[in-house]
Amino acid sequence: MTTRFNGISTSEASSKGSLTPEEATQRAYAHLRYIDRQSAVVGRVVQGIEGDCFEAQAKAFRSMISRRSMRGGKRGTRVAERIIFSLPNDLSENAENEILSAILKQLIPNDSEAAGWGVIHGDKPHNRHCHLLLVDGQESKESAQKRRPEAKRVRRADVIRMGDLGRPKELRNMIADEINKVASKNQSRTVESRSFKERGIDTPPTRHKGPQRLAQAARETLTSLFSWFSSSNWLSPISELFPDHQPTAKFLVSSDDPSVLNQPRRRSVRDWDRE
Numbered sequence: 352m353t354t355r356f357n358g359i360s361t362s363e364a365s366s367k368g369s370l371t372p373e374e375a376t377q378r379a380y381a382h383l384r385y386i387d388r389q390s391a392v393v394g395r396v397v398q399g400i401e402g403d404c405f406e407a408q409a410k411a412f413r414s415m416i417s418r419r420s421m422r423g424g425k426r427g428t429r430v431a432e433r434i435i436f437s438l439p440n441d442l443s444e445n446a447e448n449e450i451l452s453a454i455l456k457q458l459i460p461n462d463s464e465a466a467g468w469g470v471i472h473g474d475k476p477h478n479r480h481c482h483l484l485l486v487d488g489q490e491s492k493e494s495a496q497k498r499r500p501e502a503k504r505v506r507r508a509d510v511i512r513m514g515d516l517g518r519p520k521e522l523r524n525m526i527a528d529e530i531n532k533v534a535s536k537n538q539s540r541t542v543e544s545r546s547f548k549e550r551g552i553d554t555p556p557t558r559h560k561g562p563q564r565l566a567q568a569a570r571e572t573l574t575s576l577f578s579w580f581s582s583s584n585w586l587s588p589i590s591e592l593f594p595d596h597q598p599t600a601k602f603l604v605s606s607d608d609p610s611v612l613n614q615p616r617r618r619s620v621r622d623w624d625r626e
Contacts, residue, residue, distance in 0.1 A: 352527055352542035353437040353480070356519045361420060362427035366514075368459070372420040375430040379416045379484070380434060386470050386482035394448045394471035399463065399488075415466050415486050416442040432513050434483040436526050438471070439540045446472050446537050451481055453529045458522075463510045464488030487511040 363369045365458050372376065387395070387409075387535055395405075402408035420430045451469045459465045460539070465488035471481050489507040490498075499505045512518055527544030534541045547556050 352523075352530070352545055353354065353435075354519075354523045354526065355433075355435045356467075356513065357433045358429050358435065360427060360429045361423060361433045362429070376417050376420045376480055379420075379431040380413060383412070383416075383484055386472075386484060387468070391474040392470045393473035394444060396448060396451045396455055396469045397467065398459045398470070399461075399466035399467070405623065410449055412468055412486070419486050429514060431486060432483070432485040432487065432511060433521070435483065436481055436523075437542075438481060438530065439542065440477050440479050440481040441539050442534065444471075444538065445480065446533050446539070447481075450512070450530050450533045454481075454526055455483070455523055457529065458483075458485065458508060458511060459491065460489035460494065462494060465491075465510045485511055487513070498536075526576070527571060543547070549589065576595045 357371070358383075359375050361370050361372055361375050380524050386392075397408055398414070400408045400412050402411050416431055419428065422428045423439065438450070444449075448471070451471060455467045455469050465486060467483060467485045469481060469483045471479065473479055487509045488511075490510050495505040495507045496502075498508075513522075524544045528544050531541045533539075543550070547554055
């Protein structure tokens with residue numbers, strides 16, 4: 352199973368560099384437009400977002416992203432989480448939607464302040480996969496009290512917590528479990544969440560080549576070609592490329608304008624009389 356976890360953050364400690372709240376908001380908006388494009392989406396599930404129609408839910412979700420980006424003060428915050436995971440290609444659309452709904456319910460309890468937008472992409476053959484865009488939020492007071500029933504006062508924690516150590520691996524296992532539950536029920540192929548190293552396989556793992564990696568590879572190729580041309584003699588003058596070559600063509604210069612080359616000499620009436 353292929354999974355990828357990537358966040359949008361305004362924190363200076365972010366590996367992608369610090370973003371302003373406005374930049375982080377616009378980046379999350381752009382990712383929402385990308386994953387929810389009509390040409391690719393074959394299924395959609397939302398969780399924790401109010402609205403009686405798709406347009407209302409999208410507007411409410413963008414408002415949640417904007418409010419989240421203003422939190423954290425100078426330290427910044429994780430504005431949104433981007434997750435992608437592959438699906439078995441032999442599942443039905445109903446089974447795919449069941450998987451996506453179960454995963455979002457695991458990530459975002461109904462009584463929390465978090466929200467999630469999940470879509471299934473099926474625009475490319477044999478490449479069924481899901482995209483999640485999540486906005487973290489605090490758990491309810493009841494959930495916090497259940498977590499620590501002996502405490503008099505409990506601080507409400509976030510429910511997604513992608514910044515916690517080991518959290519991506521935990522979510523990867525959860526996603527695989529939910530896929531396998533539905534796949535086994537539908538007699539479909541199951542997935543494996545363990546890495547090749549954990550399973551004792553020496554074969555190097557493959558990586559999903561999305562649009563970002565393809566664009567990065569194209570930039571690296573162009574940079575290498577430019578460096579090769581710059582360091583080689585292909586951009587040198589002709590005389591340096593072919594030092595032994597001596598031009599044999601003779602250029603005729605016009606008697607009217609000596610600065611213009613390759614013009615034949617004009618013949619006067621006297622020249623015709625001489626012939």
